[in-house]
Amino acid sequence: MLKREIRKNVMMMGAVDWDRRLFDSLIPLPDGTSYNAYLVTGKDKTVLLDTVDPAMTGVLMDQLQEIDKIDYLVSHHAEQDHSGSIPAVLEKHPQCRVVCTPKCRDMLMDHLGVDSDRFITVEDGDTMDLGGGYQLKFIHTPWVHWPETMCTYLEKERILFSCDFFGSHLATTDMYVTDPGRVYEAAKRYYAEIMMPFRKVITRNLDKVEALDIDIIAPSHGPMYGDPQFIIDAYREWVDPMPKNQVVIPYVSMHGSTEMMVKHLISALAQRGISVSLFELSSTDIGKLAIALVDAGTLILGAPTVHVGVHPLAHYGAYLANILRPKIRFASVVGSYGWNSNAVEQVAGLIPWLKVEILDPVICKGRPEEEDFQALDRLADQVLDAHKKSGIIREMQKV
Numbered sequence: 001m002l003k004r005e006i007r008k009n010v011m012m013m014g015a016v017d018w019d020r021r022l023f024d025s026l027i028p029l030p031d032g033t034s035y036n037a038y039l040v041t042g043k044d045k046t047v048l049l050d051t052v053d054p055a056m057t058g059v060l061m062d063q064l065q066e067i068d069k070i071d072y073l074v075s076h077h078a079e080q081d082h083s084g085s086i087p088a089v090l091e092k093h094p095q096c097r098v099v100c101t102p103k104c105r106d107m108l109m110d111h112l113g114v115d116s117d118r119f120i121t122v123e124d125g126d127t128m129d130l131g132g133g134y135q136l137k138f139i140h141t142p143w144v145h146w147p148e149t150m151c152t153y154l155e156k157e158r159i160l161f162s163c164d165f166f167g168s169h170l171a172t173t174d175m176y177v178t179d180p181g182r183v184y185e186a187a188k189r190y191y192a193e194i195m196m197p198f199r200k201v202i203t204r205n206l207d208k209v210e211a212l213d214i215d216i217i218a219p220s221h222g223p224m225y226g227d228p229q230f231i232i233d234a235y236r237e238w239v240d241p242m243p244k245n246q247v248v249i250p251y252v253s254m255h256g257s258t259e260m261m262v263k264h265l266i267s268a269l270a271q272r273g274i275s276v277s278l279f280e281l282s283s284t285d286i287g288k289l290a291i292a293l294v295d296a297g298t299l300i301l302g303a304p305t306v307h308v309g310v311h312p313l314a315h316y317g318a319y320l321a322n323i324l325r326p327k328i329r330f331a332s333v334v335g336s337y338g339w340n341s342n343a344v345e346q347v348a349g350l351i352p353w354l355k356v357e358i359l360d361p362v363i364c365k366g367r368p369e370e371e372d373f374q375a376l377d378r379l380a381d382q383v384l385d386a387h388k389k390s391g392i393i394r395e396m397q398k399v
């Protein structure tokens, strides 16, 4: 990919990673990703904002080949997909200084071995004059999604460079959003997988961003937003503390009994006007599970028992939900066992970070019988009551 002009003296650079299918050895990338970098050339100073993943360093260095001098390299975030090419840029441009938050400096020294004398640290609200009316303002936006993160605002062109904040894992040749539905889903997936645990501080960061007059949000993954309100409104919706009238059921079934229970429960919930999303844990895309957890009011784990304990895949599902910290208010477990089970106690112990009320679990021995289906109906009633009493179902909403 060649570098492209956003505005006079402001270039979009970086690499499109069409073929990458996994991030952090965990997160599926069904649509690949991109690592966007940006170049701002003032009258006096030239600044590179972020770099690319180490595997793509050659692409960035080719784009920078005709740039004689880079004075500053702004590092918004120390994670290697944006910082990984910093050593190569610093080697090629010995006068260049890395501009970042104090925390980011420490992390870049730890992760990349950058020398301490290569840094200029900036506090929240600090500015840097590049000459010719180009001035950068640094906005500390911690925990999107590491503690050191910040954004940069180019006031002259009203562009916010936001790095991971507002990003989407999407490999595309489009500079700007052209398919809002596709980008909405990719950005929601991205939010769910890495931002959701920090939604309270993200809410404060949104306030900071909305105080700026922005024409373009330029993230470091996915296309830029020519309509910034589109993604700001989406984030506002996702961080809203009130969940929706939705239940997420991740499940696994060994011989069909837990599946029978789950399928019965889905119908019972649907009959009560509650939306359900189902994810079979041996085959599901965990990104889609994460997306569903963004809005759900209740999590119900379908967990059979293996050797008296919870099935390893259900264990994984519960642990994943715990670390993603969705805003769910209620949780429960349903499942079948052969001769004995500690599944409920185990699952409860796996979700300490979820501030949830536990609804009555339904655990049956072997194949579910009539009384088990009745217990599942009662669980559906409990979910409905809980959603009503907590305000998830509003007075005016039909149920």
Ligand code: FEO
Residues within 6 Å of the ligand: 077, 079, 080, 081, 082, 145, 164, 221
């Ligand atoms: Fe895109 Fe947190 O790195």
